[in-house]
Amino acid sequence: xxxxxxxxxxxxxxxxxxxxxxxxxxxxxxxxxxxxxxxxxxxxxxxxxxxxxxxxxxxxxxxxxxxxxxxxxxxxxxxxxxxxxxxxxxxxxxxxxxxxxxxxxxxxxxxxxxxxxxxxxxxxxxxxxxxxxxxxxxxxxxxxxxxxxxxxxxxxxxxxxxxxxxxxxxxxxxxxxxxxxxxxxxxxxxxxxxxxxxxxxxxxxxxxxxxxxxxxxxxxxxxxxxxxxxxxxxxxxxxxxxxxxxxxxxxxxxxxxxxxxxxxxxxxxxxxxxxxxxxxxxxxxxxxxxxxxxxxxxxxxxxxxxxxxxxxxxxxxxxxxxxxxxxxxxxxxxxxxxxxxxxxxxxxx
Amino acid sequence: xxxxxxxxxxxxxxxxxxxxxxxxxxxxxxxxxxxxxxxxxxxxxxxxxxxxxxxxxxxxxxxxxxxxxxxxxxxxxxxxxxxxxxxxxxxxxxxxxxxxxxxxxxxxxxxxxxxxxxxxxxxxxxxxxxxxxxxxxxxxxxxxxxxxxxxxxxxxxxxxxxxxxxxxxxxxxxxxxxxxxxxxxxxxxxxxxxxxxxxxxxxxxxxxxxxxxxxxxxxxxxxxxxxxxxxxxxxxxxxxxxxxxxxxxxxxxxxxxxxxxxxxxxxxxxxxxxxxxxxxxxxxxxxxxxxxxxxxxxxxxxxxxxxxxxxxxxxxxxxxxxxxxxxxxxxxxxxxxxxxxxxxxxxxxxxxxxxxxxxxxxxxxxxxxxxxxxxxxxxxxxxxxxxxxxxxxxxxxxxxxxxxxxxxxxxxxxxxxxxxxxxxxxxxxxxxxxxxxxxxxxxxxxxxxxxxxxxxxxxxxxxxxxxxxx
Numbered sequence: 023x024x025x026x027x028x029x030x031x032x033x034x035x036x037x038x039x040x041x042x043x044x045x046x047x048x049x050x051x052x053x054x055x056x057x058x059x060x061x062x063x064x065x066x067x068x069x070x071x072x073x074x075x076x077x078x079x080x081x082x083x084x085x086x087x088x089x090x091x092x093x094x095x096x097x098x099x100x101x102x103x104x105x106x107x108x109x110x111x112x113x114x115x116x117x118x119x120x121x122x123x124x125x126x127x128x129x130x131x132x133x134x135x136x137x138x139x140x141x142x143x144x145x146x147x148x149x150x151x152x153x154x155x156x157x158x159x160x161x162x163x164x165x166x167x168x169x170x171x172x173x174x175x176x177x178x179x180x181x182x183x184x185x186x187x188x189x190x191x192x193x194x195x196x197x198x199x200x201x202x203x204x205x206x207x208x209x210x211x212x213x214x215x216x217x218x219x220x221x222x223x224x225x226x227x228x229x230x231x232x233x234x235x236x237x238x239x240x241x242x243x244x245x246x247x248x249x250x251x252x253x254x255x256x257x258x259x260x261x262x263x264x265x266x267x268x269x270x271x272x273x274x275x276x277x278x279x280x281x282x283x284x285x286x287x288x289x290x291x292x293x294x295x296x297x298x299x300x301x302x303x304x305x306x307x308x309x310x311x312x313x314x315x316x317x318x319x320x321x322x323x324x325x326x327x328x329x330x331x332x333x334x335x336x337x338x339x340x341x342x343x344x345x346x347x348x349x350x351x352x353x354x355x356x357x358x359x360x361x362x363x364x365x366x367x368x369x370x371x
Numbered sequence: 372x373x374x375x376x377x378x379x380x381x382x383x384x385x386x387x388x389x390x391x392x393x394x395x396x397x398x399x400x401x402x403x404x405x406x407x408x409x410x411x412x413x414x415x416x417x418x419x420x421x422x423x424x425x426x427x428x429x430x431x432x433x434x435x436x437x438x439x440x441x442x443x444x445x446x447x448x449x450x451x452x453x454x455x456x457x458x459x460x461x462x463x464x465x466x467x468x469x470x471x472x473x474x475x476x477x478x479x480x481x482x483x484x485x486x487x488x489x490x491x492x493x494x495x496x497x498x499x500x501x502x503x504x505x506x507x508x509x510x511x512x513x514x515x516x517x518x519x520x521x522x523x524x525x526x527x528x529x530x531x532x533x534x535x536x537x538x539x540x541x542x543x544x545x546x547x548x549x550x551x552x553x554x555x556x557x558x559x560x561x562x563x564x565x566x567x568x569x570x571x572x573x574x575x576x577x578x579x580x581x582x583x584x585x586x587x588x589x590x591x592x593x594x595x596x597x598x599x600x601x602x603x604x605x606x607x608x609x610x611x612x613x614x615x616x617x618x619x620x621x622x623x624x625x626x627x628x629x630x631x632x633x634x635x636x637x638x639x640x641x642x643x644x645x646x647x648x649x650x651x652x653x654x655x656x657x658x659x660x661x662x663x664x665x666x667x668x669x670x671x672x673x674x675x676x677x678x679x680x681x682x683x684x685x686x687x688x689x690x691x692x693x694x695x696x697x698x699x700x701x702x703x704x705x706x707x708x709x710x711x712x713x714x715x716x717x718x719x720x721x722x723x724x725x726x727x728x729x730x731x732x733x734x735x736x737x738x739x740x741x742x743x744x745x746x747x748x749x750x751x752x753x754x755x756x757x758x759x760x761x762x763x764x765x766x767x768x769x770x771x772x773x774x775x776x777x778x779x780x781x782x783x784x785x786x787x788x789x790x791x792x793x794x795x796x797x798x799x800x801x802x803x804x805x806x807x808x809x810x811x812x813x814x815x816x817x818x819x820x821x822x823x824x825x826x827x828x829x830x831x832x833x834x835x836x837x838x839x840x841x
Contacts, residue, residue: 293750348768351769354769355759355762355769356755357746358745363746367752
């Protein structure tokens with residue numbers, strides 16, 4: 023893919039991942055490429071790298087062996103805070119991007135359920151609410167990620183936006199996306215249209231669809247949004263959430279769904295919760311059932327070593343003791359091989 | 372009964388004024404039974420008794436005074452006091468043999484201060500140990516004397532004049548119990564030997580003063596008197612003189628070629644220089660800080676050069692020994708669990724948090740707090756650094772596994788409590804020297820800081836209310 027393409031990954035992991043991996047590592051040497059990306063790594067390290075770890079490799083293995091005639095399989099990445107779920111997701115996305123799949127990536131579903139300004143009653147369905155700002159952002163991203171497909175995929179129905187504008191049947195999907203970007207009021211509906219089209223057409227086999235959602239537990243939790251009359255909004259009343267839920271259901275085939283749970287942005291969930299049961303709640307669990315859970319855990323000793331090596335190579339660790347064995351042991355103890363903690367510790371050194 | 376007690380006792384009549392039980396050597400107890408006597412004692416016994424009494428009370432002026440003023444009391448014990456160890460002599464009082472009490476008019480006849488009874492019963496004032504006796508009149512040991520005040524009250528209680536004959540009989544029974552009651556209810560250490568005031572040595576009380584420094588003719592004795600600090604300067608002079616001697620000796624040796632470069636290192640550990648206050652006290656003179664510093668510098672210079680025994684002795688006069696601070700740290704014994712893995716347990720406290728840690732000998736550095744991984748229990752780096760401290764200090768970072776339970780306090784005090792518990796538990800895996808290092812590093816000391824109380828009139832423990840000018 024073009025090296026300039028960026029995948030935005032949301033507020034919790036604000037790293038930009040450039041499609042720039044040197045070699046996708048083969049399965050039997052999982053630590054060959056040992057890089058981690060930082061906050062805005064493109065600026066700090068003038069490159070963005072990703073550590074290849076077991077969970078991601080496992081996922082890739084499954085992906086390679088999927089049978090696309092079956093309904094889409096759901097994979098859920100779960101684990102403690104800071105263990106690397108989001109980055110594993112990024113790795114998978116990158117892989118699929120290289121394999122030329124169509125990527126539907128929601129960087130952080132939590133953004134859609136909290137602190138939104140400008141909720142409008144939906145034009146399509148009176149009971150639901152629109153989120154024009156978020157929808158338009160997402161559409162822009164979608165456009166940049168999947169340029170190639172926008173002209174390829176043809177819309178299969180006619181969509182009337184308002185009195186003057188409509189999209190004819192057979193026009194490329196790019197038009198819908200343009201419509202959503204330019205007419206912000208219709209952005210949410212545009213998103214809905216895109217999702218519906220993609221779902222329908224992926225079964226035909228023209229392309230493979232990857233649905234990647236980070237923080238999927240937001241779809242079934244609570245929101246902090248309120249209407250004008252100060253009444254709480256339930257997630258299903260948001261059009262974006264509603265459409266995304268439909269997307270995540272495995273009633274289509276020709277692709278996969280990879281999801282990540284995240285406690286960091288979640289609302290009203292205890293800090294120590296990390297299991298799917300706890301974070302998704304009963305409703306979400308039932309909706310996602312069946313799925314394949316993949317646990318992402320802390321670094322193994324080798325991974326830890328390679329992480330430290332990377333930092334040292336890039337002169338990220340300036341402390342004189344960081345090179346020594348004792349220093350590494352200290353870091354190991356303090357972070358307990360948790361990638362997130364390690365990153366924060368090393369940021370100070 | 373007792374040596375020196377001349378008694379003419381009627382056996383069937385327990386001594387009306389029977390001798391008191393002997394007390395311990397020394398303290399007179401203030402439980403002296405006072406029974407008025409009818410007749411005068413026989414002079415001989417009285418004299419003997421009185422002499423003994425005076426002798427025994429010679430060192431106790433207050434008691435002597437008491438006896439003299441209340442002297443007509445017959446101090447008696449019912450029951451004969453056979454169970455008492457004889458101690459010293461007994462005495463008798465007799466009004467006749469004693470000089471008249473100072474200032475007190477001779478009492479009326481049936482006043483408690485009656486002239487002593489003529490019976491030969493020996494009344495002895497006997498110093499008596501105070502013991503809580505069982506309430507049984509038959510107890511031989513229990514024959515405490517009633518204090519004179521009690522006798523007075525008793526007399527008042529009885530009311531009126533009671534014939535002595537009657538009194539003797541009635542009193543014996545009732546008096547014993549009353550005495551015991553009073554002795555029990557009002558214990559007093561007034562006459563206890565161990566409660567005597569102890570006086571300091573006069574040297575400690577009166578500061579050292581200087582004698583007059585000049586003679587009759589006004590000429591000072593010391594040649595350095597006019598410097599103002601004669602002892603200090605003379606000491607400096609002496610020390611410098613010694614230094615010069617030593618150097619001269621070394622020069623002579625060098626001239627002869629026998630000079631050896633070796634300098635024997637004196638063992639200065641375990642002793643310290645005199646502090647300024649001590650030096651001032653020694654010289655009985657005020658010094659300034661610079662003077663003191665100069666003197667110490669001179670002494671140290673004297674130490675650096677090789678000096679003979681007398682110079683050493685001179686310097687040692689100004690050194691005081693310092694007790695070695697070796698606290699014995701209690702080392703927990705090792706225990707062995709089912710698989711044969713050694714572990715050790717101990718506790719720690721900080722503010723209001725209590726922790727108990729079990730440190731296993733071999734492990735990979737995993738720590739579980741209340742069943743939760745320490746990374747999740749202590750999300751703050753500072754707390755984890757506290758946990759790291761004991762291991763990092765001993766260089767055993769990834770070598771032990773720890774399981775701990777903690778309760779109370781906040782996050783920081785819980786971390787501190789666990790740290791203390793872990794350090795103590797680690798003592799059993801580590802050499803004595805390292806234990807001493809840990810102690811000096813402060814790992815084995817419980818932090819005594821607790822929250823300071825809020826005082827009234829202030830907003831907090833230290834913060835005062837905002838001061839308003841008007």
